[in-house]
Structures are given as structure tokens and as C-alpha cells.
Amino acid sequence: MTAVTEPSVDVALAATYRKSISEHYKDLALKLQVALNTQDLSLVDGLIHDDFFDVTGPPGMFPDGPEGVRQHILWLNRRFKDAKWEVQQAVAEGTTVVLRVRFTGTETEEGQPAPVGTRFTYAQAHFFEGRDGLLVQHIGVRSEQDISQ
Numbered sequence: 001m002t003a004v005t006e007p008s009v010d011v012a013l014a015a016t017y018r019k020s021i022s023e024h025y026k027d028l029a030l031k032l033q034v035a036l037n038t039q040d041l042s043l044v045d046g047l048i049h050d051d052f053f054d055v056t057g058p059p060g061m062f063p064d065g066p067e068g069v070r071q072h073i074l075w076l077n078r079r080f081k082d083a084k085w086e087v088q089q090a091v092a093e094g095t096t097v098v099l100r101v102r103f104t105g106t107e108t109e110e111g112q113p114a115p116v117g118t119r120f121t122y123a124q125a126h127f128f129e130g131r132d133g134l135l136v137q138h139i140g141v142r143s144e145q146d147i148s149q
Contacts, residue, residue, distance in 0.1 A: 022092035025130035049134035080105030
């Protein structure tokens with residue numbers, strides 16, 4: 001019969017370290033959702049890396065880094081009257097964070113995802129990667145099948 005032993009201190013410390021890193025990056029991603037909902041642009045400085053890049057953001061519309069995130073937050077809140085991002089689930093592993101979000105808002109411009117004046121809701125998933133203690137990359141996915149008028 002093989003005896004069950006406790007993990008070595010190194011293994012236990014490594015697991016604790018991984019969890020604390022994961023929680024740190026998850027906290028950053030959740031605080032970014034607060035910045036989106038409140039338009040508190042001062043929050044961005046402690047969240048976003050200078051090399052931040054939004055993979056799925058509108059090409060060429062916003063610069064990389066914290067200034068681009070600030071501009072994007074303001075644009076989204078102008079574009080979608082009464083915009084609200086509600087985090088339904090947050091999962092983190094190492095430096096990667098995934099948020100499942102319910103977005104609601106009223107369209108104020110012609111184009112997608114809905115006609116002007118339409119209040120709608122859709123599901124979103126946001127994937128963040130962290131580096132040097134800050135968020136450095138974002139990939140967003142939305143489900144337009146969930147749009148309700």
C-alpha cells in the first residue's frame with residue numbers, strides 16, 4: 001500500500017502563487033467593467049499596460065494602451081445610451097481571464113447591432129491576458145442572436 005503524502009512546500013507555494021496571480025488579473029478585468037459602467041477613466045491607469053492591444057476592437061479607431069481604452073470607454077457610452085455591462089461569470093487561470101457579460105443599451109447610431117433607438121441585450125465574452133501586473137490584451141466576442149428589442 002502506498003502512503004499518501006502532503007504536497008511539498010514548493011508545490012503548495014506554487015499553487016498559492018498561481019491562485020494569487022489569477023485573482024489579481026481577474027480583479028483587474030472586473031475593475032475595467034466598473035470603469036465601463038461608471039465612465040471613471042481614472043481607473044484605467046492602474047489596470048491597463050502601455051502595450052495593451054484590443055484584438056477585436058475597431059481597426060485604427062483607438063490607439064493602443066491606456067489612452068485607447070479611455071477613448072473606447074467614452075465612445076461606447078456615447079454610442080449606446082444607458083449602456084450597462086453586467087458580469088455573469090469570471091474565470092481566471094494564470095494570467096488569462098474570461099468574463100461572461102450581459103450587455104444592455106440603446107442604439108444611438110445607424111449600423112449594427114440594432115436600429116437607432118432600439119434597446120437591446122446580448123451576451124458577450126471577454127478574454128484578457130495579463131503581463132507585468134496589468135492587462136495587456138483583449139479579445140471580445142458577442143452573440144447578436146441574443147438581441148432583444
